[in-house]
Amino acid sequence: MVLFVCFEQLSPIFLYNSVSWSTLAMNTTVVAQLQRQFQDYIVSLYQQGFLDSQFSELRKLQDEGSPDFVSEVVSLFFDDCSKLINTMSRSLEQPDNVDFKQLDSGVHQLKGSSSSVGARRVKNVCISFKECCDVQNREGCLRCLQQVDYEYKMLKTKLQDLFNLEQQILQAGGTIPQVDIN
């Protein structure tokens, strides 16, 4: 009888511990899976040319004091994209009155900020865009404008997915893997 009571008193502890260990094991697996997913995803973004090594440099600057540094900087970049694309679109509106100087200035700024965040595809479109501005090719500029708009929006979606994965890892109690691409 006494043994039975003791067992009943003890068993919740044993049960609790075995549940805790089981939860911990499951959680570790979930974290590992998310980390793997993150690693594969970010590598694919580099391999597909969305990002270059400058994005790695930004990630290196993120620390405990500024845990959202990368997302804040890319958010500023996407704001730049939106504003500059609007301005450049207006410059290109009138076929007989294109302000190529203003257009060139906009392309230069966009090239600069895309280069600063490692937005490789956007930067590359800006290089072609500048060439079209230099020869005052309005049709070429319009195509580049469309392309740059597409590329920045595509990158924005991809990076949002990446940041969501980061949040999932952190919420599951894990750490963000270091992925150094050079």
Added chain:
Amino acid sequence: MTRDQVGEELPNLAESKLTALVVDDSFVNQTIHQKLLNRLGIKNDVVTNGKEAVDVYCSGGNYDLILMDMDMPIMNGIQATKRLREMGIESKIAGVTTRANEGEKKEFMEAGLNDFQEKPLTISKLLSILHKLNFYVQT
């Protein structure tokens, strides 16, 4: 030393009490350059064009290092550098720009720069500037 996310040890120059002024019209670059400087322990301020940089000095401000962008509205980096040197300002000025053709670089250097780096800036490029300008001795 401080550790960055990949575990590399970076010099902490806080004890040297270096100060820097970031002169750039791009919010993206302002944020990155300030973060780079903060990471190395260098206190810094930011202005958005060359005229603001000149005004800061006219108001009695002074910095050990100026990171000067080239293309800015109102007063660009070349004009601002020339103006500061005309005023007798001896702060070290490092030009940072995406414009890298030899002619533009030469014109910027001749305005009075002490060093020049192509954007985008990274920790290693900033350390290279600091080393070149004798603010930091690499060990």
